[in-house]
Amino acid sequence: MITPAIGTQELYKHLELLIQSDTPVFIHGSPGIGKSYIVNDIAQKHNFEIRDIRLSQLDAVDLRGIPSIENSQTKWMPPVFLPDDENSEGILFLDELNSAPLSVQAAIYQLVLDRKIGEYSLPKGWRIICAGNKIDDKGIVFKLPSPLINRMVHIVLEAKYDDFKVWAIQNNIHSYIIGFLGFRPDLLSSEMPSATEANPAFATPRAWNMLSNILDISHDASAIAPIIYGTVGYGAGIEFSSFVQVYKTLPNIDAILEGQSEQVPEEPSALYALCAALIEKYKKDEHGENIFTYAKKLPVEFNVMLIKDLIVKDESIAELESFEEWLEKYENFIL
Structure with missing residues (x-):
């Protein structure tokens, strides 16, 4: 069965609800139809910060951070692109998720479900929105692992x-x-x-x-x-x-x-x-x-x-x- 696609105006309404309920969402859509634009526009309307992370350009170690020694113990230093201000509000936009290597997708599991990755915790005021191209768009796209699929709401966007x-x-x-x-x-x-x-x-x-x-x-x-x-x-x-x-x-x-x-x-x-x-x-x-x-x-x-x-x-x-x-x-x- 084919999932019904929605237009951009309907997507705005659904994203507002998902942001309020703090529910992670994955926006599936062809290249150039406005996925990134809409997420950035919503962030601007809410006066949210936005961190736009292109996961296809990262390795798994880039997400967890670099290890350092503190008091004779290993401590992972989170990357600068992950927000660390506990009083801030924003959208963590994980773009090109299904174009990322499987090791990166696996590293995202905990971040999407538990809002953590290693020793890092996402501040409470931040929401997670993911996006990627559809499998039939002739781009470099990998099928998402089922544990990651089940951690998000999935919406298919269509240019109308x-x-x-x-x-x-x-x-x-x-x-x-x-x-x-x-x-x-x-x-x-x-x-x-x-x-x-x-x-x-x-x-x-x-x-x-x-x-x-x-x-x-x-x-x-x-x-x-x-x-x-x-x-x-x-x-x-x-x-x-x-x-x-x-x-x-x-x-x-x-x-x-x-x-x-x-x-x-x-x-x-x-x-x-x-x-x-x-x-x-x-x-x-x-x-x-x-x-x-x-x-x-x-x-x-x-x-x-x-x-x-x-x-x-x-x-x-x-x-x-x-x-x-x-x-x-x-x-x-x-x-």
């Missing part, structure tokens, strides 16, 4: 476009990418290419984020085609490059936001691109009422999508008079 879109809008991801993935959400993540393919790149949320940073500097996608292919893979890159050409056919975005244009594209690809471009340039104080006037001219599904996404960008849009009128008419579409 709706979750990525919320994050993308809030973090100013380039409109080309938001528009394209709205049109082709299945390309948010793609399978890793085989070892025989010349281009090893593949699409992930992390790869799209990298491409967004590149596009912020070079808006001419046609001039950086090799970089696009080398970031998200050839197949997704070809489709993305073709989609970007749609932006050249759009009505004037500034004119729409200023209430001076009523043009509406007919092609779905152009409508996705249009909505993404409107969201990127929208400013409540300047365009608040005009955006609702224009939204009425869009097909219902794009009308609703546009306003919902604008709420993600700026919740204060709900304070406008036009929003109440819009909500009364379309509330059944947003439940």
Whole structure:
């Protein structure tokens, strides 16, 4: 039986519960879908310290520490990356656990279950979160020993476009990418290419984020085609490059936001691109009422999508008079 996967928004909720109950958890997920980002984000929101330990780079002796002689007895000196302040609070993030050597995994047993390793004890205010790639992700992954498996809650994380879109809008991801993935959400993540393919790149949320940073500097996608292919893979890159050409056919975005244009594209690809471009340039104080006037001219599904996404960008849009009128008419579409 396949374990159901969850998205990032659901993972946030579950991690909050597991942190409160002090229950160790292992997050399974493909590379580049945000495992490390989410753990670091939760730590920041709680004002926790975080120790990010990449276990695949350690030996078992690195965890227990170096022995020294004290009063004619051997004493193990714990490594500096393990917290030692009894009054501190934080998250001990054990990343790449299932890529670590078996000797390291065995050394983690006691730390996960008893919060100890050798003579070292984890301070009470610290929580343990582990993460690693899935076995079928073509990476270096070892099956976890059953005693270690049974010491943690296991959650499978999956990249889901709706979750990525919320994050993308809030973090100013380039409109080309938001528009394209709205049109082709299945390309948010793609399978890793085989070892025989010349281009090893593949699409992930992390790869799209990298491409967004590149596009912020070079808006001419046609001039950086090799970089696009080398970031998200050839197949997704070809489709993305073709989609970007749609932006050249759009009505004037500034004119729409200023209430001076009523043009509406007919092609779905152009409508996705249009909505993404409107969201990127929208400013409540300047365009608040005009955006609702224009939204009425869009097909219902794009009308609703546009306003919902604008709420993600700026919740204060709900304070406008036009929003109440819009909500009364379309509330059944947003439940």
